[in-house]
Amino acid sequence: MENKRNKFLTVTAAALAVTAVAVVPASAASPFSDVKESHADFEGISTLYAAGIISGYPDGTFKPDTNVTRGQAAKMIAGALKLDTKEVEDPKFTDISASNPYYGSIAALVGLNVITGYGDNTFRPNQTITHGDLAKILASIPTLPELESAKNHEASEKVTRGQLATFIAEALTKSNPETPETPETPETPADAFSLSILHVNDTHARANELPKLATAVKEQREAKKNVLTLHAGDAFNGTLYFNEFHGQADLALLNEIGFDAMVFGNHEFDLGASPEGHQALADFVKGAKFPFVDANADFSADDKFTGLFTDLISSEPENGKIYSGIVKEIDGEKVGIFGLTT
Structure with missing residues (x-):
């Protein structure tokens, strides 16, 4: 055989x-x-x-x-x-x-x-x-x-x-020499715009953890040239800090971190059914040292937000105000920021 x-x-x-x-x-x-x-x-x-x-x-x-x-x-x-x-x-x-x-x-x-x-x-x-x-x-x-x-x-x-x-x-x-075993990293042009985005969400009143976040953000800002810091919502509800202070404990630390913008998460509206309605949220917005962006939420029918809300896109946003979107100039480049609430 x-x-x-x-x-x-x-x-x-x-x-x-x-x-x-x-x-x-x-x-x-x-x-x-x-x-x-x-x-x-x-x-x-x-x-x-x-x-x-x-x-x-x-x-x-x-x-x-x-x-x-x-x-x-x-x-x-x-x-x-x-x-x-x-x-x-x-x-x-x-x-x-x-x-x-x-x-x-x-x-x-x-x-x-x-x-x-x-x-x-x-x-x-x-x-x-x-x-x-x-x-x-x-x-x-x-x-x-x-x-x-x-x-x-x-x-x-x-x-x-x-x-x-x-x-x-x-x-x-x-047997295929045209395929490199390790891909080469392309060189970055000297005039290229570099942007680092620091993003967080669902902090849920864990005020005791925010100092750690503040330290991490500070380290990144020292290490990188252009840094954008964003909060994607849901700072409200989750711990006894919120039960007692209705977001103000978090706000003091978020202001210390220095966000460029924040969008509202669904939990920011958790107090809407209470007798005070969204008063705590309005107070949160007023006390913020950063603007809010929300392109799909309409605050115009709630008089608590009178003067705080506009459906325009602003290139000169004010802290403690709500916009559909904002434009920031970073290192000579215009960066658009908008938010959506799920």
């Missing part, structure tokens, strides 16, 4: 080496629960995952240390080559049916005359692969650079799923 297993691996690797496939650099975060950043094959696995070549198991694992099978290898390689695995001809292996999860990948590689299987007309998709096979792949590809991932392994040692992912990722990257 003729064994054509080595032909399967060698020809497939040759096709892999000359095919240009854009490889996405590995993410800093692990795509699988059992592949930590410290794992030897983390980068290869992450690269193939980011490129959409592998997806792992339904339970969110990849099982990187499990020996890879011929069927799994065919699926990875077909994915790296971006082959059509649906519109394929039957490879006519006696041990592969159309319901087999590797059927499409195997059939696609057969269609390219990449694999022929064994002499008994089987493919043996569950049979594992050794590093000896990988050594023969490297020896048969003169244009393929030496791969670090293939070194220091006994020929009879089984190849794991993680090791094969690393091999494929490295082969694809090095």
Whole structure:
């Protein structure tokens, strides 16, 4: 019986080496629960995952240390080559049916005359692969650079799923020199406008935590040139500070931080059903040392807000007033700010 297993691996690797496939650099975060950043094959696995070549198991694992099978290898390689695995001809292996999860990948590689299987007309998709096979792949590809991932392994040692992912990722990257392994960061023009936005919301009367926020904002303002500080609402309600002071405890600290603008969250209207109505909110606005922006709230029917509200957009906003939007000039650039209440 003729064994054509080595032909399967060698020809497939040759096709892999000359095919240009854009490889996405590995993410800093692990795509699988059992592949930590410290794992030897983390980068290869992450690269193939980011490129959409592998997806792992339904339970969110990849099982990187499990020996890879011929069927799994065919699926990875077909994915790296971006082959059509649906519109394929039957490879006519006696041990592969159309319901087999590797059927499409195997059939696609057969269609390219990449694999022929064994002499008994089987493919043996569950049979594992050794590093000896990988050594023969490297020896048969003169244009393929030496791969670090293939070194220091006994020929009879089984190849794991993680090791094969690393091999494929490295082969694809090095056989496609136009794809840099690490993207270059474009230079920022000397006259470019830089703006840092500090954003917070849902502080919910946690007045005891606001000094920490004040410190963080101060540090950022010292470290960065142009800083815009915004509060997206829901300062009202949440602790005994609000029950006792109806927002005034928060306001003293928000004024100390020095926001550029604030929009009303839905909880700013929580006292509307009380006998005093929105008096606490009106007092909050009047005492603010920053303007408010709200493009979809109409205060005109509540006399408590008379003189505090306008539906105009202002380039000279006053503190303690409500606008549909404002325009601030920062380092010579005009920055528009508007808010929406959900």
